[in-house]
Amino acid sequence: MNETLTAVLTAVIPIVIIGIICAVVLVVASKVMAVKENEKIPAIRECLPGANCGACGFAGCDGYAKALAEGETTATNLCVPGGDTVSKKISEILGVEFEDVVEQVAVIHCAGDCKYTQDRVEYSGIQSCAAAKLIFGSKGDCPYGCLGFGDCLKACPNNAICIENGIAHVNTKLCVGCGLCTKACPNGLISLMADVERVVVTCSNKDKGAVTRKACKNGCIGCKKCEKVCSQNAIKVVNNLAVIDYSKCPDCDDFGACARECTTGCIMLSDFSGIHRVK
Amino acid sequence: MDFKGLLIILLSAVFINNYVLSKFLGICPFLGVSKKLNQAAGMSIAVIFVMLMATAVTYPIQKYLLDPNNLGFLQTIVFILVIASLVQLVEIILKRYIPSLHKSLGVYLPLITTNCAVLGVTILNITENYTFVQSMVNSLGSGLGFFLAMVMFSGVRSKIEGADVPKAFQGLPITLVAASITSLSFLGLTGVIENLFA
Incomplete structure (x- = not known):
């Protein structure tokens, strides 16, 4: 019994230690070297339906939110599944005029x-x-x-x-x-x-x-x-x-x-x- | 340092033991990202970079941590763990300090985290009993070989795009046929490098 335990532990402990070291390094690195992202992106992302259908022409809802926040596109009416309600919310966040969605x-x-x-x-x-x-x-x-x-x-x-x-x-x-x-x-x-x-x-x-x-x-x-x-x-x-x-x-x-x-x-x-x- | 030996390692890694075309490692980016030349080149440069980094990190781990403690059996899992975190770390660093490089390599880095070609290089370096310098040269050669295969194959694929392919072969089937013929062509190079310096 003891031998099995030792054998298991000799395998598990080094892996756990290496894993923890890697995790700590990554967490520290991601905090220290964080790049400021536009805070509008998560706000817009929140409004979108999250179906990732691609009807807007961007790569999923994240892509559309990013494009809107960074001014790649100004059209707030591209989300067809979301309809007018989503368009209204996005327009509020961006402070632009509401555009009717063609359902x-x-x-x-x-x-x-x-x-x-x-x-x-x-x-x-x-x-x-x-x-x-x-x-x-x-x-x-x-x-x-x-x-x-x-x-x-x-x-x-x-x-x-x-x-x-x-x-x-x-x-x-x-x-x-x-x-x-x-x-x-x-x-x-x-x-x-x-x-x-x-x-x-x-x-x-x-x-x-x-x-x-x-x-x-x-x-x-x-x-x-x-x-x-x-x-x-x-x-x-x-x-x-x-x-x-x-x-x-x-x-x-x-x-x-x-x-x-x-x-x-x-x-x-x-x-x-x-x-x-x-x- | 035996320069000739290093040159043989480098050239045979590129041409003879080509990771994609002879050892069939890293096939998924080979088929997945080879559609366009610039994407293929971007991916391959990222692979060269990651292979070198991974070897530089995993070699000391094997020699100074696993071998002395008789933990050689943990090699695969430890290497996967270390390479994956390393690539993530590199991505974070690139994003912060060299955004332009991150833009061109960034999308490919996560794809490489668990790429079998990268893992294969690091493990084969150990099994071949290479020294540190030899390992680095072998990694560089393997990366260059990957680059060569990707660029060559993206050229082949752009030719296929314009070809009149029978309906049943369209898409993936003709790509696989082309890949196997490209791989066959590399078979012709067997024995060339060793005799080059004989």
Whole structure:
């Protein structure tokens, strides 16, 4: 017993002593040679949500707090998940005027669920969109559409995404607009949109009309009818796919005409109010 | 001092026993930070610096603390402990006194704290029974070898970026293939250094 104890102690004691010496040296060094950091950084960091989502364009919340405190950026409205409340707090700390945050929600530009399109192959590999895309490009008829394995769902910190009928849906009432899902989708189907908008193109197929039609009954066939009915010239068909310029939407006098007239119904009219507008 | 012996140690550490390409130590920065030339160079210079510092500190610890007390079995853990604290200390000192150097090396220093190439150099110095001067020369050579491998590989990777890679090989697979071919090329240097001074 005694021998074991001695053996253990001869190993433990030197390590502990060396560890303590190192610790003391490091603590003393960090106190003596401390570099003064801007005291606004922890204050701003405190206000931010701490999701480290990168929606502001900086490396996490720490990066944004540092950039604000050191004057790299003056925009206090970059934190989309935080919304107006965070922007107000930051503006108070920095003593600048409050800037309105454009609240955003994620929208999925694919509505080709199992009613509109069908599987081309039977995929039984790793249940992930990225893996399925690597093998056949897609498992369904449409090579652009939602694969439905929920890579976005896994990326979402707020459980705002669900998979129904084989494709992903965003519950905008839960979406904070962090944009993590936009990076997770291997087909790039998800984009962020200001949550005041009411129309959205729910297709990303860039094939010619006939090809698209064959793959999915919901697909945009590029018929340009929306271009014609839009009173503001806000819709353009680019690469056989309708694209809406939302900056022109507020002036629209016949709102929702594009969705009403869309031949395949891929332009949808709906309420996308996000979490920040839920009272 | 046997100058020729030192030169052989230096050159073989750079070319023959290259830590990354022959001993497969320090692979993670080799694959992780080699995307851009300036980052690769920054990281490698930090590694050279830390390797020299670590050897200078761990060699006396081994010779005057562990060996006389029969504590050789504690070598690995003590070295990890000392190297990690040393790198932290260096970072603090750099941040305070040489901010410009901290800016260019700072981000890489924490990455190196437990890098296996650094630990490998310090331990191999002991097992090879090098003297203090030989150890320092070996560390310098290993660091330079790391630098060479990183800079070479970042060049290879920039070429790959422009190449038309088959879809299945894109990303990490082609990087690993390129790394293995780069490593093969170093095999051709075996035996050159010893015969150079024969």
